[in-house]
Amino acid sequence: MFRIPQPLQPHTPYAHKYSIAPMMDWTTSECRQFHRLLTKKALVYTEMVTTGALIHGNTERFLRFSAPEEQPIALQLGGHDAHDLAHCARLAQEYGYDEVNLNAGCPSDRVQNGMIGAILMAHAQLVSDALKAMSDRVDLPITIKHRIGIDDFDSYAFLRDFVGTVAQSGCTTFIVHARKAILKGLSPKENRDVPPLDYQRVIQLKRDFPDLHIVINGGIKDHRLAQELLDQGMDGVMVGREAYQNPLLLLQVDKLFYQAEDLYQTPQALNDMLTSWVRLKMASGIPLKYLARHMLGLYSGQAGSKKYRRHLSETMHRAEATAEIFATGLAYISPADFQPTGELHS
Structure with a gap:
């Protein structure tokens, strides 16, 4: 079994027990501000922004957000080049983001061609080097979101070794979509439903890497399931489409997961x-x-x-x-x- 080299950063409780997933065309600034009216505590994410868009496009348009209304907020980056990712992480820090996340889970053909998203799971050392470069440039938490596997690389051993290699970068937070990605033959939409969920693999990952923060994503549609996953050792849960399509779900998040007062009495x-x-x-x-x-x-x-x-x-x-x-x-x-x-x- 792959073991993380010592010394390892001491495990501390993960601050973001509940988060709302980055979703293209959905989690815009207006969406995040709306969600903030329903939950003050959940971590929100931007849509994925590619390093190319930030470096060669309108940086201000892509990075501006309403502070402090949208905070805590994480910027999700798409890319693979360590230098470019480190530069963009620095921009994120300058703009006031609370976290920078690397996308290693998107299965679309368009991003695959740019070595972005789930294809990165086949290049664990490249990912580790990129995350290390990002961490060296900023004081922000650097995290990664990925699948449990891709195509025929879908054994638990593959997942375990991917996480073990990437953890050598110093990254301690792994957000795991509990489905593998099928890069050829399925659309991005089908990749959100067709590959079966396997929560147990993610739970086992936490058992094998107890000093990492493991956040689980995929198919979480109610607070009961979210709490069950937390009770089985997950450090956090990430909810995607359900939070968007049924926003009232967020209204109880602060009370149930952060022991905060209800935001609205009626x-x-x-x-x-x-x-x-x-x-x-x-x-x-x-x-x-x-x-x-x-x-x-x-x-x-x-x-x-x-x-x-x-x-x-x-x-x-x-x-x-x-x-x-x-x-x-x-x-x-x-x-x-x-x-x-x-x-x-x-």
Whole structure:
């Protein structure tokens, strides 16, 4: 079995027990600000940004975020060149990010051709060298997000040795999507569902590397499963599509996982805050469509949710759309019929 060379950094509790995954076209700044109205504690991630985009594109456009409203926030980078990744990590520190994460899990053909994403799992030493270069340039935590395997390299031994090699860089936080990636033959969308989940491999990884922080991702749709995974030794859980498609899931995160007070005493208080936020953002020049598209699933499963969603979908793209359109949509949701979602206990 692969063993991490000594000395190893002493294990400390991982601060981010709950995080919201980076998702292309979804976790924009507007989305992250909206999620912050539901959870103050969860770690949020940017969409993946490639090193090429930061170095040769509009750096300000890609890196700016609303501080401190979006914090704690991690920048996810896509790339493989150690020098470029180190340079971009330095930019992230200058812009005020709380963490920099390397994407070693995206399976799309487009990023594979640039040696970005899941293809990196076939090049563990390259990844280790890149993470070491990043850590040497900044004081921020440098983390990695990856799969449990790729294509035919899907044994537990492969995963264990990948993590062992990469850990030599000094990286201590591994966010593991508990599915392998099939790089040829499946689309990115299919790679999120078709390869089966294998939580036990990730749990075993923590047993073999007790001094690393292991965060598990993939298929987590409620707080009960999240807590079960934490109880089995995971240092954190990362939720993706469910947090986006059913944002009310986030409303209990601070209380259940961080022992914090409820953010809102009543459903009406939440509605009032959301309406005020939409008005504030629109007054700053952001069109309703850029806000409301992230909020379509807000009341998923609640009485009136279909009318709410239909109303926003049909009106938010209009040039003359105002914040009152959102307020009108909320009127379809009756606070008296409101039911919490994703509860830990039935």
